[in-house]
Amino acid sequence: MDAVVHNAKHHPIQEMDTTTDSRDYLGHARRDAESKGYDDWLIVDIDAHHVESVSWSEVTSYIEDPVVRHQAMMYQKERIGAPPYGLNGDLGLRYQDVGGRIPHQSSQREKIEEIDVHRDVVLTRRAMHGLALDYMVLFPTPMLFLGMHPQTDMEVFLCNAYNRWLTERIVPGEPGIVSLAVLPFNTPDEALKTVEKMATVDGVIGFCVTSTRYKPVHSNEYMKLYRTIEETGKPIAFHAGYHWQDPSLATCNTFLGMHALGFAWCNIVHMTNWILNGIPERFPQLKSLWVESGLSWVPFLMQRLDDQYLMRQSEAPLLKRMPSEYMAKNCWYPCQPMEKSNIKGVECTFEMINAHSQLLYASDWPHFDFDTPSVIYDLPFLDEKAKRNILGLNAARLFGLNENGP
Numbered sequence: 001m002d003a004v005v006h007n008a009k010h011h012p013i014q015e016m017d018t019t020t021d022s023r024d025y026l027g028h029a030r031r032d033a034e035s036k037g038y039d040d041w042l043i044v045d046i047d048a049h050h051v052e053s054v055s056w057s058e059v060t061s062y063i064e065d066p067v068v069r070h071q072a073m074m075y076q077k078e079r080i081g082a083p084p085y086g087l088n089g090d091l092g093l094r095y096q097d098v099g100g101r102i103p104h105q106s107s108q109r110e111k112i113e114e115i116d117v118h119r120d121v122v123l124t125r126r127a128m129h130g131l132a133l134d135y136m137v138l139f140p141t142p143m144l145f146l147g148m149h150p151q152t153d154m155e156v157f158l159c160n161a162y163n164r165w166l167t168e169r170i171v172p173g174e175p176g177i178v179s180l181a182v183l184p185f186n187t188p189d190e191a192l193k194t195v196e197k198m199a200t201v202d203g204v205i206g207f208c209v210t211s212t213r214y215k216p217v218h219s220n221e222y223m224k225l226y227r228t229i230e231e232t233g234k235p236i237a238f239h240a241g242y243h244w245q246d247p248s249l250a251t252c253n254t255f256l257g258m259h260a261l262g263f264a265w266c267n268i269v270h271m272t273n274w275i276l277n278g279i280p281e282r283f284p285q286l287k288s289l290w291v292e293s294g295l296s297w298v299p300f301l302m303q304r305l306d307d308q309y310l311m312r313q314s315e316a317p318l319l320k321r322m323p324s325e326y327m328a329k330n331c332w333y334p335c336q337p338m339e340k341s342n343i344k345g346v347e348c349t350f351e352m353i354n355a356h357s358q359l360l361y362a363s364d365w366p367h368f369d370f371d372t373p374s375v376i377y378d379l380p381f382l383d384e385k386a387k388r389n390i391l392g393l394n395a396a397r398l399f400g401l402n403e404n405g406p
Contacts, residue, residue, distance in 0.1 A: 005247075006128070006339050007042075007121065008025075012395075013277070014030070015025075016103055016104070016312060017103050017238045018103045018104070018106060018107040018108065018109045018110075019111065019239070020103070020109050020110060021058050021103070021110045021126065022104075022108065022110060022123060022126035022127050022130060022366070023126045023129055023130050025104055025366075026126075026129075026130025026131055026365075026372070027125065027130065028054050028072060029130050029131055029132070029372040029373070029374070030031045030129065030130050030131075030132060032372065032374050033131075033132035033373060033374075035277040036054060036374075036377060037285065038132070038373065038377055038387075038391070039132040041388055041391060041392060042134050042240045042388070042391070042392035042393060042396060042403055042405060043102070043133050043134055043135075043361065043366070043373055043391045044133070044134060044135040044136075044137075044360070044361065044363050044391070044392045044396060044399075044401060045128075045131060045133050045134055045135065045136045045137065045337060045361060045363045046126065046137045046289070046334050046395050046399075047137060047139060047291050047292055047334050047362035047363065047395075048056040048124075048136045048137060048138060048139065048362075048364065048365045048366075049140070049141045049362055049364065049365070049366065049367060050120045050123065050124065050138055050139075050140070050141070050362050051108070051137070051141050051142070052140045052141065052142065052143060052162060052165075052166075052168075053083070053084050053087065053142045053144045053279035054119075054139075055118075055119075055120065055165070055197055056084040056085070056087075057073070057076045058165055058169065059158075059161050059162055059165045060072035060073065060076065060085060060086065060158075060161060060163045060167075061073065061159070061161075061163075062082075062160075062161035062165045063157050063160075064157070064161070065157060066260045068086075068157050070155075071085065071116065072085040072086060072386060074089060076382050078183065078235065079165055081127075081137075081191065083142060084142075085158065086158050087142050087143065087145070087146075087158070088145050088146070088148060089145065090242070090243060090257055091140075091244060092242055092249075092258060092259065093242045093373065095255035096255075096367070096368055097368065098368070102368045103364055104366050105147055105366065105368040106121060106227075106366060108366060109355065110126075112135060113281070114143055114252075115176070118169050118170055118173055120138075121170055121173035121174050122262055123179065123304050124136055124138065124170075124174060127363075127365050127366070128174075128176055129348055131363055131373060133176065133179075133374060134176055134392065134405040134406060135176045135177060135178055135395070135405075135406065136177055136178070137178050137179065137205070137393075138166070138170065138171075138178075138179055139163060139175060139180070139208065139239060140273070141184065143158065143159075143162060143210070144184065144210045144212065144239065144241040145185060145210070145212060145241065145243070145402060146158060146184075146210055147185065147200050147209075147211070147213025147214075147215070148212055148214075148243055148245075149186075149208045149256065153178065153187075154187045155184045155185075155186055155187065155189045156184040158186050159183065159184040159194065160184070160190075160194065162182060163179075163181045163194065163198055164184060165200070166179055167181075167201050167204060168200070170229050171202070171203035171296060172202070172203070172301050175406035176266070176405070176406045177203065177206045177400070178203050179203050179204055179205070179207050180203050180204070180205065180206040180207055180208040180237050181194060181195070181198035181201075181206075181207050181208065182194075182207075182208045182210070183195070183207055183208060183209050183225075185209045185210070185213065185215060186215055186382070187211060187225075188219075188221045188225055191222075192225045192228060193226050194207075195228050195229055195232065196228065199234065202299065204234075205234060205330065205399040205400065205401070206235040206236065206237055206239065206327050206399060207229055207234065207235040208236075208237045208238075208239055208291075209236065209239070209294070210241060210357070211238045211240045211266040211267050211357045212218075212240070212241035212242065212262075212266050213266075213271055216269045216273055216276035217234050217238075217273050217274055218273045218274065218276075223282070224259050225281050226279065226286055227283065228397060230283045230285050230286040230287060231235045231373065233285075234287075234290055234400075235286075235287035235288060235332070235397070235399070236286065236287070236288050236289070237288070237289040237290075237399060238262070238267055238270055238288065238289070238290050238291065238355055239291040240261055240262075240263045240266050240267045240290075240291060240292045240293040240386060241262070241263065241292075241294055242258060242262025242263055242266075242303060243262065243263070243265065243266075244258050246262070247262060248265075248401045249262050249265070253381075254402060260297070263292055263293050263294070264293045264294060264297040266293075267290050267297070268294040268297055268301055271290060271331075272301065274288065275311075275314045275319075275327060276305070276315070276319070277316075277318065278316065278317075278318025278319055280286075280331075281318045281319065281320060282318065284330075287330075287332065287398060288330070288331050288332070289332045289334065289360070289398075289401075290331060290333055291332070291334050291362070292334065292336060292337075292362070292364060292378060293355070294337050294338065295333060295335060295338065295346075295349050295359075296334070296339045296340050296345070296349065297351070298312070298349065298353055299331060299348065299349050299352050299353075301311060301327070301351060302323065302324035302327050303324070305323035305324065305327075306322050306323055306324050309322065309323050314319075316393075317325075323403070324352070326351055326354070326363070327355065328352065328354050329358075332359075332360055332394070332398060333353055333358060333359055333360065334359075334360045334362035334363075335359055335360065335361055335362055335371065335375065335390070336362040336363060336364045336369075336371045336375075337364065337369045337371060338371055338375045338376075340375070341395045342382055343379075343380070343381075346379070347381045350381070350382075355385045355386070355390060356390075357389065359390045359394065360390065360394055360395050360398070361373060361390055361391045361392065361395070365377055373391055376390050376391055377391070
């Protein structure tokens, strides 16, 4: 097939497939940054992904338990199919590339010639170049479902192995690659050990909880964990996901509906419990991020909780302010995916969440709904200072990153 095809007006259209270079996929984004002049701004992408299962034999080699490690290595050697050893998948993953029409979502098989660094470092560098980034926070992808794993020990084994692999094999390869250590949250004592081990590791700028899980975030068994994270000065991020087998989401007969609701729903539940049980009052210096749920759910929840709180304050005795005030001043929100269909609604949302200080840019690359930095730069109601804050400076202050870049 030709590298390009032509439309009726003879404008060249590039043919994309799973082997296309990330820099070609993101070529328009790079040219946009250069033509508008924000390519020399500090830009921090606080939510991007790699597919860790591609390197699963490497990851599982870091499993500390010798029996489980041996089982994983033998599985990799003698079996084929998905999910790989230890992972629990979700059938929604089959739908994300829309039957192959979004090829970079299904696989990144582009040619890699560099041999001095890991393949994931090369792919991340290419994405950073295309998006004109200074820093990129890498999250896993299949591991986002680990909170629903029937074996809680497996979450511990795999989170610890992944964190070691990422910080030893990937992060050192590029100064702009940083990470949030993934916590085995279903086992609070092990999550605490992870914080204690990873807090001072180079490139670890915070901690991640995958939000697709049923454990209540306000349970007393987490209080020591939150105190320890607060003492590190680093934030805790709740990264949303979906679970089509959830009884309520199972009523959705389309991936579209399940995806639209699922990525917001898990963080709506956790945020409700986080606020009403007074976590921001108990740990006033603990900074929390609510990742990949978009933004439109935040004004809804602010208004809903405020309305109910005014009628039932006795049920939230730790609160000294309105729920919406905690959500606007104690919480940070990545913009992705930016719901843009109603620009007045977007402007109102930005005002309600104090976007000038609490909003962070995120791409979610390479997923099908990724956003380039222009999603913020092109907003007509933001001045340059606000754009610079959201695209990079807010994240630099939150994570302690160098405002001049790595």
